[in-house]
Each structure stands twice: as structure tokens, then as C-alpha cells.
């Protein structure tokens with residue numbers, strides 16, 4: 001269990017982390033997700049013991065680790081540009097953390113060889129033990145870096161944009177691979193990413209950060225389906241943000257009832273494109289005019305103009321597009337399956 005309690009960190013006048021609290025249960029893989037500068041790396045470095053918080057505490061496995069150095073925390077880490085030792089082979093790189101141990105803590109030569117072999121198998125690089133880093137691809141290097149971090153059996157694995165520098169396909173393969181590896185080893189892991197797809201696909205839990213604060217913590221489904229704040233709505237996935245007015249608890253846009261608001265006044269309604277249902281024109285439902293239709297493989301995006309000139313994007317299947325004969329200029333009806341209204345100016 002990792003516990004972060006009210007951690008704050010300032011750099012000069014700038015608050016990189018502002019009263020951050022977080023709990024990660026044993027064996028979970030957690031993503032710290034947020035835009036550049038939101039404090040993800042700072043939090044990771046504080047967990048690693050590479051940086052000290054100005055305020056707050058870090059507990060690892062129930063023990064106060066706030067003042068402990070990196071070595072005593074038993075963490076392993078992999079950074080985006082974490083260079084392998086260039087003059088060492090793959091096997092030597094992986095063995096490094098064990099070889100530098102002192103006295104009785106250092107395993108025997110045979111035990112180290114055995115361990116390196118097991119790790120090479122795990123990261124599927126059995127044949128490459130004798131190669132130097134310059135003779136590996138980017139993805140292979142990252143896997144060696146992971147094996148090196150795992151060699152010392154960390155109780156916590158910290159990864160900072162581990163696949164950031166790699167091309168899209170390799171990234172995808174490594175993500176799946178990391179997920180499997182994690183499931184097999186039962187480690188607790190925290191990784192930093194600014195890629196929402198990566199966070200949603202790989203993590204058990206996602207921590208969404210913004211300006212040094214946590215906006216929301218939840219499973220990928222919770223974060224995507226029930227964003228707690230406008231920021232999370234905008235940051236995770238495509239969303240229609242429509243200015244509306246709330247009166248008597250009901251939010252309206254150009255005469256169309258769009259959802260419920262908690263208080264009266266101006267607000268913004270957030271609607272995911274796949275929650276905008278497009279139907280044949282019906283007198284009982286609000287009307288819209290199709291402004292554009294784009295086919296993206298199996299998915300179709302349609303831009304719809306509602307009454308009052310408000311435009312929303314709908315996402316539908318190709319079958320539905322064909323059934324409706326969807327094309328520019330067509331009059332259709334719309335039904336909003338789900339909308340969430342946040343009341344206030346500039347949300």
C-alpha cells in the first residue's frame with residue numbers, strides 16, 4: 001500500500017503539488033495522467049525519494065518513508081530517456097543492481113546469472129544477452145530498462161513515460177506487455193503518462209492531475225463514464241461542451257432540454273458524441289440539420305446543428321448511417337442519452 005498524505009511541493013513561488021493525497025492498494029497498477037506541468041513527474045520523484053515534499057507524508061507498506069532515501073524505499077524506476085549503461089551488455093545492465101550490493105546482501109555469481117536469465121525470459125529478450133544497448137531497438141532498450149529495474153525485486157515500480165519516445169505500434173505492444181507482466185508479478189506500479197488511451201488501457205486506476213492537484217481518482221470506466229469535473233471531461237476523450245442556461249433545475253439549449261442542473265444560471269453541458277443518438281425525423285423529438293458526415297473506418301462522425309445554431313458532434317455506426325441515409329443537409333431528430341451539466345461561468 002502506498003499512501004500519499006497532503007503532499008505539497010513548491011519550486012520558488014510555483015506550487016508544483018498542492019495538498020495531494022492518494023492511496024494505492026498493493027498489487028495495483030496506477031496511472032498518473034495529466035497535461036504537461038500538472039505535477040505528475042514531481043509526484044513520482046517524491047515517491048521515489050528523489051525529491052522531498054515541503055509538506056505532507058509518504059507511507060510505503062504502512063511505514064513512514066518521507067525521510068527515507070531512494071535505496072531504502074526498495075523502489076525500481078524506469079524513465080523515458082533512462083539510458084542504459086552503454087559500455088555494458090544487456091545481461092550486465094540487468095545484473096548491475098545486484099552486483100553493486102554490499103556484503104551479505106549480494107547474491108552469489110551463480111544466483112545473479114540465474115536471475116538475469118529469468119528476467120531475460122520475462123522480457124522476451126533471451127537471445128540478446130550479449131548485445132550492447134546501441135545494437136537494440138528503442139522498444140528492446142525499454143524492456144532491458146524494465147528488467148534492470150525488476151532485478152532488485154522492488155516493492156514498488158515507478159515508470160515515468162516509459163514508452164513516450166517510441167513509435168505508435170511499439171508503444172501499443174509494450175503497453176499490453178507491461179499489463180501482462182504486472183499481472184504475472186503482482187507488483188505495485190505507478191506510471192506517468194499524458195496519453196489518455198495509455199492510461200485507460202493499462203491502469204487499474206487512473207489519477208487525473210491538473211495544476212498540481214488531483215481532479216479525480218477512479219477506474220478507467222469511472223473516469224471515462226463519470227468525469228467529476230469539466231477538466232476531466234475535456235481531458236479524457238472527445239466531448240461536446242455546449243453553453244446552456246439552467247432554469248428551474250432544467251438545462252436548455254435553444255429550446256432543447258439537455259439535462260439537469262444543480263442550480264439556476266449559465267452553465268455548460270458535456271455530452272459525449274456516442275451519447276448523441278441520431279434518429280429519423282420525428283415530431284416528438286428535437287430536430288437537427290446534418291452539416292457534415294465523416295466516415296472513419298467503422299465509425300461515422302456527424303456534425304449536427306440544433307435549434308439556435310448550436311452544433312454538436314455525434315458518433316454512430318456505419319449501419320445506422322446507411323439506414324438513415326445520413327448526408328449533409330438532411331433533417332434528423334436527436335436524442336441525448338446522457339449529458340452532464342456544470343453550472344457556472346467559464347466551466
Ligand SMILES: Nc1ncnc2c1ncn2[C@@H]1O[C@H](COP(=O)(O)OP(=O)(O)OP(=O)(O)O)[C@@H](O)[C@H]1O
Nearest residue numbers: 011016034035036037038039040041042043192194
Ligand atoms: N526542479 C525544478 N525547479 C523548478 N521548477 C520545477 C522543477 N521541477 C518541476 N518544476 C515545475 O513544476 C511543474 C510540474 O512539473 P512536473 O515535471 O511534475 O510536471 P509533469 O506533469 O510531469 O509534466 P510533463 O508531462 O511535462 O513531464 C512544472 O511547471 C515544472 O516546470
